[in-house]
Amino acid sequence: MNETHVEWREWGSAAFREAAETDRPVLLALTATWCADCHEMDARTYGEPRIAANVNEGFVPVRVDVDRHPRVRERYNMGGFPSTVFVTPDGELLTGAGYLGPDGMRQVLESVRTMWADKGDDAGRVPRALAGDLPPSGELTAAIEEHLAGQLEVQFDSEHAGWGDDAKFPLARTIEFALKRERSQARRTLDAVSTHLHDDVGGGFFRYAGTRAWEDVHHEQTIDVNAATLRAFANAYLYTGEPAYAETASDAVAFLTEDLWTGVGVGGSIGPGEGRAYYASDAEGRAEMADPRYDYTLLAGGNALAADALLTYAAYTDDERAREYAERILDLLRDELVDPETGTVTRFRTGDATGEVDVLEDAARVVAAFVRAQGVLGEGIDVARAVADRAIDVLHADGSFLDGPANGPGLLDRPFRPLDTNVEMADALYSLSLATGEERYAAVARETAESFAGAYERYGVQIASYGGLVARLLHGSPAVHVATPPGSDLHRAAWRVADHEKVVVPNAHLADAPGGRTLDRDTAVVALHGETSEPARTPDELLSRVAETVE
Structure with missing residues (x-):
């Protein structure tokens, strides 16, 4: 994906320092190996020599693999990939787009050049989600x-x-x-x-x-x-x-x-x-x-x-x-x-x-x-x-x-x-x-x-x-404590309880079960929200205990 005429830098502090020292915006190209449009943009847009020369001269170009850098993806994603993002040397957003063909890229490059010449760092902004405000809290109901x-x-x-x-x-x-x-x-x-x-x-x-x-x-x-x-x-x-x-x-x-x-x-x-x-x-x-x-x-x-x-x-x-x-x-x-x-x-x-x-x-x-x-x-x-x-x-x-x-x-x-x-x-x-x-x-x-x-x-x-x-937090999830090693009939039956949010605890005979019960070997109990069932010794009994506890 890197075979273009653009002189790409790696994501990191060095690229942003270079942008500050040379008074240039950063061009972030957010891409992924699986992204077909990213490869097409490489070939059609970044592969065009005059566009590449323009990018190399007026910007600090940085390529970011969004799978390797999910935090960058979340902050600069323009709604899909590729994302073509222009930022200040401090990382603040100037403007951005998705896929850009050669003509669209020429227009955006010129627009960003003009914006930077007129306003410089003052043109940057921080997205609202990153403003530092805490999310609105409330009661769980x-x-x-x-x-x-x-x-x-x-x-x-x-x-x-x-x-x-x-x-x-x-x-x-x-x-x-x-x-x-x-x-x-x-x-x-x-x-x-x-x-x-x-x-x-x-x-x-x-x-x-x-x-x-x-x-x-x-x-x-x-x-x-x-x-x-x-x-x-x-x-x-x-x-x-x-x-x-x-x-x-x-x-x-x-x-x-x-x-x-x-x-x-x-x-x-x-x-x-x-x-x-x-x-x-x-x-x-x-x-x-x-x-x-x-x-x-x-x-x-x-x-x-x-x-x-x-x-x-x-x-x-x-x-x-x-x-x-x-x-x-x-x-x-x-x-x-x-x-x-x-x-x-x-x-x-x-x-x-x-x-x-x-x-x-x-x-x-x-x-x-x-x-x-x-x-x-x-x-x-x-x-x-x-x-x-x-x-x-x-x-x-x-x-x-x-x-x-x-x-x-x-x-x-x-x-x-x-x-x-x-x-x-x-x-x-x-x-x-x-x-x-x-x-x-x-x-x-x-x-x-x-x-x-x-x-x-x-x-x-x-x-x-x-x-x-x-x-789960309000009503609990079943926890099935099985006093057998993994692979026993009781353990296998515990996993077949029809609740994908349950938790299964094998080898439970090594510790006391919830509710102060001590499990005998080859038994199981179901715990839910502080209540613990009677022990079960067979898979059928275990399913009955689950039904009694969850109802």
């Missing part, structure tokens, strides 16, 4: 879940499925929220995803469809979309028992562990290659075409999400391949990207390049993955606890989490509190509390949720998971 459940109905596309009347994304977390509240909507949407966004040959999921009717499919396949959507299909199988959902999930397992597998973990993405012609072909036809672009970057958050999804599927189906590859990913995280002692998470390592540390998205997903690992494999809770403790210490301030340490070039020193990632972390912390019995994690989760409660009426289906978090 049942109205929050009710509002977001209502938004499912308001925004559901009854003709084509999915939510909204424009481009359709998988919205995996929204599907999981709907599985407990509007299951028919969730199922219809999963069916649409399977029909339109599932690659029947390769097994993966495409990023989105450009129209309401799921047409104009964008064929890039990223680790985040595939892991989250795999988990949604696995959870649909948990609730319905429909083999079709398990089969689609199995295809996604194969995609993550074959097509995106690097040898030690899951790579970041596969680009669209030759687009519709490629994905309309069978395996034999594809073999005769050029391979799509692969990004083999091992991203901490993406791999943690993949491990979570693989373990979820393995827990429901006893699939050995999913379990084995999840264990390999967890080894990668512990060996390369997570310091189990300090809880520090590094976004990526590849060659000599090392990513940021303490990115909230990564920490949240690592905590969730290792809590899941404890429940499925019987190990991982120490890593989850270490990462959670560091995130609370480094990123939790004034009631909610920052997306990363408030320092760095550009606008990275401005505090940013993304709701969706705060929900991910709070949800993981609540599960960690149930798995460990440590109330302090639940207290931070509740405080975080309360920090956004004052604006809940503005939230739509894209953040429906906030409603699920609030419901």
Whole structure:
């Protein structure tokens, strides 16, 4: 992607210092390996010698891989990629656009030159989301879940499925929220995803469809979309028992562990290659075409999400391949990207390049993955606890989490509190509390949720998971304590309890169960909101205890 005539700098303080010293604006090109329009803009626009000369002379051009730098993506994204962003040497926004062809780029370059000559730094502005204001806090009430459940109905596309009347994304977390509240909507949407966004040959999921009717499919396949959507299909199988959902999930397992597998973990993405012609072909036809672009970057958050999804599927189906590859990913995280002692998470390592540390998205997903690992494999809770403790210490301030340490070039020193990632972390912390019995994690989760409660009426289906978090905090989630090692009949039955938000605690005979009970070997109890069931000795008894406790 870098083969242009533009003299690109790396993202970092040096580029902004250069801009200040030479009195030039910074041109940020936000791109991704999987982004077809980014490659086209490289060839058509940045590859045009006169445009490249203009850029090199009047600007400090910086290329940013948005998968490697999510905090830059969140601050400067112009609504999609590529994003073409002009900023001051202090990082403040001058103007921005998406894809620009040669003529459009010439006009924008001239406009920014004039703006800079007339106003200089005074032309810059800080986006409102980075102004430092705290989100409106409030009390957690049942109205929050009710509002977001209502938004499912308001925004559901009854003709084509999915939510909204424009481009359709998988919205995996929204599907999981709907599985407990509007299951028919969730199922219809999963069916649409399977029909339109599932690659029947390769097994993966495409990023989105450009129209309401799921047409104009964008064929890039990223680790985040595939892991989250795999988990949604696995959870649909948990609730319905429909083999079709398990089969689609199995295809996604194969995609993550074959097509995106690097040898030690899951790579970041596969680009669209030759687009519709490629994905309309069978395996034999594809073999005769050029391979799509692969990004083999091992991203901490993406791999943690993949491990979570693989373990979820393995827990429901006893699939050995999913379990084995999840264990390999967890080894990668512990060996390369997570310091189990300090809880520090590094976004990526590849060659000599090392990513940021303490990115909230990564920490949240690592905590969730290792809590899941404890429940499925019987190990991982120490890593989850270490990462959670560091995130609370480094990123939790004034009631909610920052997306990363408030320092760095550009606008990275401005505090940013993304709701969706705060929900991910709070949800993981609540599960960690149930798995460990440590109330302090639940207290931070509740405080975080309360920090956004004052604006809940503005939230739509894209953040429906906030409603699920609030419901867990208000009503609890089942925690099944099983006094057997992983793999026993009781343990397997615990994972088949039809609630995807439950927490399973194996080897519970090593500690007292909630409510002061001491478990006998080969028994299980269900704990919910301070109440603990009578012990169960068989899978059937366990299901009865769940029904008695949850009703």
